[in-house]
Amino acid sequence: MRKKFIAGNWKMYTTAAAAKALAEGVAKGVTGNAVTVAVCPPYPWLGLVADAVKGSGVAVGGQNCHHAAEGAYTGEVSPQMLLDAGCQYVIVGHSERRHGLGEPDRFLNLKAKAATAAGLKVIFCVGELLAEREAGLTEDVIWFQVAAGLNGLSADAVSKLVIAYEPVWAIGTGKVASPAQAQEVHAFIRKGFARQYGDAAAGALAILYGGSVKPDNAAEILRQPDVDGALVGGASLKVDSFLGIVRAAV
Ligand code: PEP
Numbered sequence: 001m002r003k004k005f006i007a008g009n010w011k012m013y014t015t016a017a018a019a020k021a022l023a024e025g026v027a028k029g030v031t032g033n034a035v036t037v038a039v040c041p042p043y044p045w046l047g048l049v050a051d052a053v054k055g056s057g058v059a060v061g062g063q064n065c066h067h068a069a070e071g072a073y074t075g076e077v078s079p080q081m082l083l084d085a086g087c088q089y090v091i092v093g094h095s096e097r098r099h100g101l102g103e104p105d106r107f108l109n110l111k112a113k114a115a116t117a118a119g120l121k122v123i124f125c126v127g128e129l130l131a132e133r134e135a136g137l138t139e140d141v142i143w144f145q146v147a148a149g150l151n152g153l154s155a156d157a158v159s160k161l162v163i164a165y166e167p168v169w170a171i172g173t174g175k176v177a178s179p180a181q182a183q184e185v186h187a188f189i190r191k192g193f194a195r196q197y198g199d200a201a202a203g204a205l206a207i208l209y210g211g212s213v214k215p216d217n218a219a220e221i222l223r224q225p226d227v228d229g230a231l232v233g234g235a236s237l238k239v240d241s242f243l244g245i246v247r248a249a250v
Pocket of ligand 1: 166170172174231237
């Protein structure tokens with residue numbers, strides 16, 4: 001049985017005060033350890049959010065990282081810096097970075113390698129554009145992103161990461177993939193992992209769905225056999241809606 005995992009991606013939202021209140025509210029509301037829960041605030045709030053959730057069942061993640069350990073990379077943050085700030089997780093390859101900021105697959109591959117080597121658990125995002133889905137290219141696009149992104153990672157490194165399937169057309173649009181559409185792609189990813197890394201690794205892999213997940217649609221998506229949780233954007237910015245999704249995962 002894979003444990004469900006709900007991660008909140010706060011993107012470039014929240015003030016310091018709002019981040020603290022949100023983190024405290026989530027920490028207070030997460031009781032027990034039936035579900036793995038993480039929040040991914042903006043970089044400047046990582047320390048204060050890590051303090052706010054300390055001792056609770058809530059983990060902290062970064063929304064991105066650079067692949068270098070250190071160097072002249074203005075505006076970037078290394079995996080070790082995230083660890084030092086209290087992170088256990090890092091999101092790599094979010095569509096807002098792939099498509100919005102043009103981060104190429106080979107760059108995401110370097111990040112995934114560096115972050116796992118440093119000891120972070122990577123939430124590696126993949127997802128097709130609407131035009132790609134309509135052209136019947138969903139599986140080709142997804143597998144290319146997985147294969148290119150994880151190329152060269154050891155089986156041990158792969159066993160520590162999480163995949164997030166986030167159809168780009170469903171992110172922040174209110175258009176959620178149907179449970180059947182999500183299940184189809186998740187099963188495809190798991191089958192590919194079985195081919196590449198073996199049945200045990202594929203069986204242990206957590207595959208999250210992301211794209212307009214809300215408390216009222218979460219339960220049906222999370223009931224799908226290959227959906228192991230959710231990466232939540234908009235609905236993670238309010239304590240009640242995020243906790244509603246966490247409760248739907250129990
Ligand atoms: C996301 O940013 O990863 C996401 C899924 O956003 P939303 O839930 O707002 O669609």
